Amino acid sequence: MERFLGLEAMQRFSIADVHGLRRHRNKIAATGFLISLLIIHGNLFAYEEPDSFAGLKFGEDLTTQIEKCPSSSYGGIDVLKILQSKIRCYDPIGAPQSYLLYNIGEIQRDVKNIFAHQVDGKLAAATLTFDSSKTRVLLSILKERYGKPTIERVEPWVSKGGVKTTSMEATWKGQNVSITLTERSYKIDQGSINYSTEAWREHLKRKEAEQVKKGASGL
Numbered sequence: 001m002e003r004f005l006g007l008e009a010m011q012r013f014s015i016a017d018v019h020g021l022r023r024h025r026n027k028i029a030a031t032g033f034l035i036s037l038l039i040i041h042g043n044l045f046a047y048e049e050p051d052s053f054a055g056l057k058f059g060e061d062l063t064t065q066i067e068k069c070p071s072s073s074y075g076g077i078d079v080l081k082i083l084q085s086k087i088r089c090y091d092p093i094g095a096p097q098s099y100l101l102y103n104i105g106e107i108q109r110d111v112k113n114i115f116a117h118q119v120d121g122k123l124a125a126a127t128l129t130f131d132s133s134k135t136r137v138l139l140s141i142l143k144e145r146y147g148k149p150t151i152e153r154v155e156p157w158v159s160k161g162g163v164k165t166t167s168m169e170a171t172w173k174g175q176n177v178s179i180t181l182t183e184r185s186y187k188i189d190q191g192s193i194n195y196s197t198e199a200w201r202e203h204l205k206r207k208e209a210e211q212v213k214k215g216a217s218g219l
Contacts, residue, residue: 047146047147047148047149047150047172047173047174048145048146048147049146049172049174049175049176049177050146050177050195051176051177053116053123053126053195054104054105054107054126055105056116056123056126057123058122058123058124058176058177058195058197059122059123059124059197059199060122060123061118061121061122061123062090062099062116062118062123063090065123066088066089066090066101067087067088067089067090068089068090068091068092069082069087069089069090069091069102070082070089077091079102082102082103083102083103085103086103087102087103088101088102088103088104089101089102089103090102090116093115095117097117097118097119097121098115098116098117098118099115099116099117099118100113100114100115101114101115101116101126102114107128107141110130110134110137110138110141111128111129111130111134111138111193112129112130112131112190113128113129114126114127114128115127115128115129117200119199119200119203120199122199124196124197124199124200124203125194125195125196125197125200126194126195127192127193127194127195128192128193128194129185129190129191129192130190130191130192130193131189131190131191132183132184132188132189132190132191133189134191135168135181135183135191138181138191138193139168139170139181142170142172142179142181142193146172146179147172149170149171149172150171150172150173151169151170151171151173152168152169152170152171153168153169154166154167154168154169155167155169157183157184157188159187159188163188165184165188167182167183167184168181168182168183169181169182169183175198176197176198177195177196177197178195178196178201179193179194179195179196180193180194180196181193182194
């Protein structure tokens with residue numbers, strides 16, 4: 001009888017032990033899953049995300065951070081004089097709340113133009129255009145400054161005239177500021193670097209929705 005009770009107790013202990021081991025394994029699996037999610041999420045935003053471009057703070061009024069480029073005697077601005085002066089300044093262009101920037105820093109030597117865009121009077125995006133032959137140099141500069149891109153790929157590219165080639169694209173994806181370097185934009189020999197904030201991306205979505213609504217109303 002004692003032997004039978006001892007065997008029953010051992011069986012109960014074994015069953016409880018198995019259940020406990022299963023719960024332990026489930027906890028380990030759940031913990032591992034959560035860690036994996038954190039690692040994946042971290043990799044999505046794993047770069048030194050800036051809060052400014054060339055010292056110009058996103059989310060603040062550009063026109064209070066640098067001065068307006070001086071006008072020349074004949075109207076407009078004297079670009080050569082401005083470049084020689086090395087004064088950081090902005091010049092309003094045709095598009096609303098968009099500006100052409102001058103003397104922004106060393107990066108200006110490797111690009112053609114630097115544009116800034118505001119939303120509700122606050123800096124929300126910057127666009128740099130460059131000769132596609134400068135792609136590798138600019139990519140190295142961005143990697144040195146921000147670390148490894150979260151996405152880097154080469155895709156087919158076709159011009160309006162039907163010329164086929166490839167275009168390299170690198171993206172540093174951040175929670176607020178994302179940066180995208182594109183070897184070829186709308187021209188085969190011209191690339192771009194785009195700094196975009198969440199405010200700018202939402203602005204573009206609203207504009208697209210307005211265009212769609214306007215287009216649909218005419219049908």
